[in-house]
Amino acid sequence: MSNKKWWLVALVFCLVLATISPLASSSPDGLEKVAEDKGFIGFAGESPFEIVADYAFPGIENEAVATILAGWLGTLLLFTITYGLARLIKSRREGVATR
Amino acid sequence: MHIPDGFLNTATVVATGVVSVGGVANAVRIANKKLGxxxxxxxxxxxxxxxxxxxxNFPVAGGTSGHVIGAALVAILLGPWAAVIIMSVVLFAQCLIFQDGGLLALGAxxxxxxxxxxxxxxYIYRIMGSLLGDSSRSKLVAGFIAAWASVLLASIACAIELAISGTSPLLVVLPAMAGVHAxxxxxxxxxTVAVVSVVLSTRADLLKLNRI
Structure with missing residues (x-):
């Protein structure tokens, strides 16, 4: 498998993971459960704004579809932002070095 | 383990915020030198x-779920400063776009x-690696232990922050957090082991990248 194809397969695999996210457990996570049990969950504040709150794409009635869309959005966004950031961090050095 | 706003007091928010800003700045500086x-x-x-x-999220005992953190995987494959950069980008996006984790608690x-x-x-991966040797199998054992311990350590740090903030007494919150995160x-x-072994068998060259 060529290197380029390997990266593509890896990214598709991440999107597949995001696609099965509606199957995830909806139980509270470790910190939430401890906060409930030990009586401090009420301290949690609301966010001043909501964009894709609770990993559900807004305006989509079907919960599973909303979760999958949020998952795809986040997966592609994180790949793009981190790839771009890494390239930016590297390119600034090269810019200095060639001067 | 994403802390929402309201769990931490101002001193803890400021202290963890300052350390994290410094950590990210240093991570970018080091990545700038070493990134290939x-x-x-x-x-x-x-x-x-x-x-x-x-x-x-996968279910664990007693109506609780957990999800991976992922920092251990990055630390093993690319090094600890790369883990700081990647986790910061993920947590930043989760906080700003998905409202997971508080804005003020982002530093923590x-x-x-x-x-x-x-x-x-x-460091646990490196110590275990030097104890167990350099075979693929010992890399996977070291990876499992390092990944397991990373979750435990993060949960202990979280519990200490909650205790310092006066949200819950240390003797209550520490055993509860450490227990479920174990x-x-x-x-x-x-x-972590599954991903490392797939990379080992398909692109072993990626495990030989310079650590950042």
């Missing part, structure tokens, strides 16, 4: 993987799941 061409797609893929994997979340988990995993850490260990 092959690191770039790897960093993008790992961030995408961690985001997707964190959506997949980067500290726990980026710095503590990343450096904890990195279980969640098993999932982290299994996922």
């Amino acid at each position: 061409e092959k690191h770039i797609p790897m960093m993008g893929i790992l961030a995408a993987f961690i985001f997707a994997a964190q959506m997949l 979340n980067i500290f726990n799941m980026g710095i503590v988990a990343g450096f904890g995993a990195y 279980l969640i850490g098993i999932g982290e260990g299994l996922v």
